[in-house]
Amino acid sequence: MSVLNSLADLAISAMIVIGATFALIGSWGMVRLPTLMERLHGPTKATTLGLGGMLVGSILFFHLAEGTWALHELLISLFLFITAPISANMIAKVHLHQLRVKPENGVLDPVGPAGQPPVPSAGSNWATYEAPHAASAAATSE
Amino acid sequence: MIEYAVGYAFVCLALALCCNVWRLLKGPTIGDRIVALDTMVINVIAVIVLIGIATARGTYYEAALILAMVGFISTVAYCKFLLRGDIVE
Numbered sequence: 001m002s003v004l005n006s007l008a009d010l011a012i013s014a015m016i017v018i019g020a021t022f023a024l025i026g027s028w029g030m031v032r033l034p035t036l037m038e039r040l041h042g043p044t045k046a047t048t049l050g051l052g053g054m055l056v057g058s059i060l061f062f063h064l065a066e067g068t069w070a071l072h073e074l075l076i077s078l079f080l081f082i083t084a085p086i087s088a089n090m091i092a093k094v095h096l097h098q099l100r101v102k103p104e105n106g107v108l109d110p111v112g113p114a115g116q117p118p119v120p121s122a123g124s125n126w127a128t129y130e131a132p133h134a135a136s137a138a139a140t141s142e
Numbered sequence: 143m144i145e146y147a148v149g150y151a152f153v154c155l156a157l158a159l160c161c162n163v164w165r166l167l168k169g170p171t172i173g174d175r176i177v178a179l180d181t182m183v184i185n186v187i188a189v190i191v192l193i194g195i196a197t198a199r200g201t202y203y204e205a206a207l208i209l210a211m212v213g214f215i216s217t218v219a220y221c222k223f224l225l226r227g228d229i230v231e
Contacts, residue, residue, distance in 0.1 A: 006143075013147035016195070020151030023188055027158035027181055030165050036173045039165075043181035047158075051188045054151065058191050061144065065198050072203035076187065076210055083214040087180055090221035095173040097225060 005064070012060045019053030022046050036095050044088040052077050148196050155192070158185050176220055183213030 026046030033039045055073040062070045159182060166178035187206045194202035 009143045013143045016144070016147040016151050016192075019188070020154035023185060024154040024158045024161075027161040027185065030177065030181060031161045036171060036177065039174065039177055043177060043184060047181055047184050051184055051191075054188050054191050057147075058195055061195050061198075062200060066200075070200055070203070072200070072207065073191070076191075076203065076207050079207070079210050079214075080184070080187075083210070084184075087214055087217040087221075090218050091173050091176050091180070094176070094221045094224045095171070
C-alpha cells in the first residue's frame, strides 16, 4: 500500500511539475518571441498544455485524498481546450486586420495590409474573408 | 513530495505572471496586450487549481471554471470590439 501511495505521490508531483514548467515556458515564449503572430504560440499551446497537466495532477490528488473522482477539472480543461484556439484566432484576426506595426520605424499602422474587415453579408453578423487578398501575407510574421 | 512540487509550481507561475505583466506593459500593439491578459487568466486559473491542491479542498474549482469562462468571453469581446467597433451588432 505504501509503495502504491508513493507511486501515486510521484505521479501527482510529476504532473504538477510538468504542468508548471510548461506554463512558465509558454509565458517566457511570450516575452522572448519577436512578433505577435509568433507570440500567439506560447499561450495557446504551451500554457494550455501546462494547465492541462496540472488539472490531471489535481484529479489524481483528489482521487487519492478523498477516494472520489471529481470531474470539475475535466470540465475546466475541456472548456479551455475548446476556447483557446478560438481566442487565438480572434487575436490573429485583429492583428491581421488592424493592428500591425510598421517594421521600419515601429509606428502603429491603424489598418494592416489585410485592410478593414468587409461588411457582413445579409443574414449574418460576422464578417470574414471569403477570398484571400492578393497583396496580404497572412502567414508572415512581420 | 507533493508539497515540494506545489511550491515549485507556485514559483513557476509567479515568474510566468511576471512575464505576462511585462508583455502587458510593453505592448507594442493592443493585440500583444490582449494575448498577455489571456495568458494571465490561464495562469491565474492554474494558481487557483494549485491553491485547491495545497489546501486539499475542492471548493476552488467553481472559481476556476467561472474565471475560464469570463476570460474567454472578455478576450472575444475585446477582439470583436476592435474589429467591428461594437460588440453586439
